[in-house]
Amino acid sequence: MKLLAAAAMAGGLLMAGAANAGTLFFEDFSGYAPATIAHGATGQDAATSTSGNSITTDYSYRVPNGQNHYGQADSMYDEGTWTIATNPIDVHDLWIDKPGSDPFLLLNGATNDANPPPTAWESQGIAVGPGKYSYSYDLLNLCCNAAGPPGTPSYLQLWYFAPGNPNPINIDSVVQTSSAANGWDHVSGTFIVGQPGGVIRLGLADNSNVASGNDFGVDNISLASVPEPSAWALMILGFGGMGALLRRQRRAVAA
Numbered sequence: 001m002k003l004l005a006a007a008a009m010a011g012g013l014l015m016a017g018a019a020n021a022g023t024l025f026f027e028d029f030s031g032y033a034p035a036t037i038a039h040g041a042t043g044q045d046a047a048t049s050t051s052g053n054s055i056t057t058d059y060s061y062r063v064p065n066g067q068n069h070y071g072q073a074d075s076m077y078d079e080g081t082w083t084i085a086t087n088p089i090d091v092h093d094l095w096i097d098k099p100g101s102d103p104f105l106l107l108n109g110a111t112n113d114a115n116p117p118p119t120a121w122e123s124q125g126i127a128v129g130p131g132k133y134s135y136s137y138d139l140l141n142l143c144c145n146a147a148g149p150p151g152t153p154s155y156l157q158l159w160y161f162a163p164g165n166p167n168p169i170n171i172d173s174v175v176q177t178s179s180a181a182n183g184w185d186h187v188s189g190t191f192i193v194g195q196p197g198g199v200i201r202l203g204l205a206d207n208s209n210v211a212s213g214n215d216f217g218v219d220n221i222s223l224a225s226v227p228e229p230s231a232w233a234l235m236i237l238g239f240g241g242m243g244a245l246l247r248r249q250r251r252a253v254a255a
């Protein structure tokens with residue numbers, strides 16, 4: 001019976017370990033209604049989706065309604081603008097024509113080279129404990145403007161805020177040098193949150209101050225916890241305990 005109790009406890013620990021390993025945040029930009037987003041607001045825009053996720057940004061919102069030429073009210077020719085749409089050419093006639101029905105975040109990177117640069121996208125607060133986390137997102141080059149410098153590098157920065165620290169902590173930097181707009185790049189990595197954990201926010205900025213070639217599509221932003229080695233050790237011990245119990249039971253039946 002003692003062994004049974006030990007196996008049950010190991011099983012419980014196994015369950016706890018599995019529950020900790022999971023997605024904490026996911027944004028696919030499918031739950032936002034353009035009509036509810038303040039139109040033309042300059043800086044500090046905010047929007048909430050039906051999923052409960054929210055966006056804050058220093059960029060200015062544009063309605064994805066097909067006005068895609070310079071001088072039209074809702075085109076994204078202005079630097080530092082954002083929208084959620086399914087086809088980039090609907091808001092900028094030099095951007096790629098990518099017919100589809102999956103909405104994603106479109107950013108015309110700001111040329112403001114303030115340090116830190118203006119926030120292009122930032123999530124709501126996400127409560128976390130200390131530990132290791134993984135993130136990933138999909139990145140699409142919307143450009144390229146034939147009049148821009150060939151191969152202009154563009155940078156997107158992902159960051160988080162640690163408790164009590166007003167300064168963003170950078171967790172990745174992505175450089176895009178492609179002058180041809182093609183498929184999605186999948187970007188991923190891990191980072192550590194120290195004691196005592198707290199509330200973090202994920203964000204994106206454009207670190208390039210060149211107007212042509214800093215235009216991005218972003219989708220499927222994800223944050224997940226990564227089990228610690230100690231958690232894995234407990235899970236392996238749990239499997240070992242279950243194995244020992246099964247072996248003992250088999251011997252008991254044979255006898």
Ligand SMILES: [Ca+2]
Pocket residue numbers: 028029030102103104219220
């Ligand atoms: Ca999407």
Ligand SMILES: [Ca+2]
Pocket residue numbers: 079108109210211212213214215
């Ligand atoms: Ca641009």
